[in-house]
Amino acid sequence: MVTMSVWSCIAVISLALTDTTSCAFQSTTTVRQSSRTPTATSLHGIMEAVESLAAEAADTWSIQATPFLEPVDASKIEEKFQDRGDVLCLRVFGGRRLSPEPDNNTVKPGEGRRSRFVIAHADLGMDAMTAEEEYCTVVRCENVNVASSNTFPNALASIGVHLDNVGDIVIEDSNTVCFVVTPEVTKQCLRLLSKELVGTGVSLSVVDSHEFMPHGEMQEMKLSRVLERQMERKKLDAGYVQFG
Incomplete structure (x- = not known):
């Protein structure tokens, strides 16, 4: 069984959340999945893809999530989206960890390295702890x-x-x-x-x-090079759209 990249989840997450969710959302939207999955390999491509997710979240009052990203790319995205008024862009690492210090290649206890972003309409009340628990x-x-x-x-x-x-x-x-x-x-x-x-x-x-x-x-x-080639072939077979 092959699991598609998270870029395939450019979908609207149901806002009728389960009892384990701390956010009390009142409406629901239809879960949609793109038939062609975008994948970004350059910072420019990643920025475009995240901008698309942010627009989707703002327009549809929904929650979107990116794949896991390397620190350099994630820091650039965080910097660009931190002052947005229409959406919340929450950076999460998993394991209740925090962002590493800027320009520091050493990850200290309590810090994470790879992270993803949970992007939600600003009025939905999503917070960082809930975002990490759910994503x-x-x-x-x-x-x-x-x-x-x-x-x-x-x-x-x-x-x-x-x-x-x-x-x-x-x-x-x-x-x-x-x-x-x-x-x-x-x-x-x-x-x-x-x-x-x-x-x-x-x-x-x-x-x-x-x-x-x-x-x-x-x-x-x-x-390994063999697995890398296999995963690339699977991405192409799944209909990925190459950005950048």
């Missing part, structure tokens, strides 16, 4: 032999999870890894990822949204 899921992988296993980006790609759907991957110790994903791929990770990892009794579970993500070494978001 980021932290998964803990235990009893994994980190040294002997494939890297987590490669393992995730092998089960069809595009890295647009993946935030930070933090190695807590030699047998424990925590990583952030979009809620749409959580079940896929829980069901399939252990088959791609080395270890006795490898287990995966969702971390409570109120728990702080541990600090540790972060794995680079790089794929």
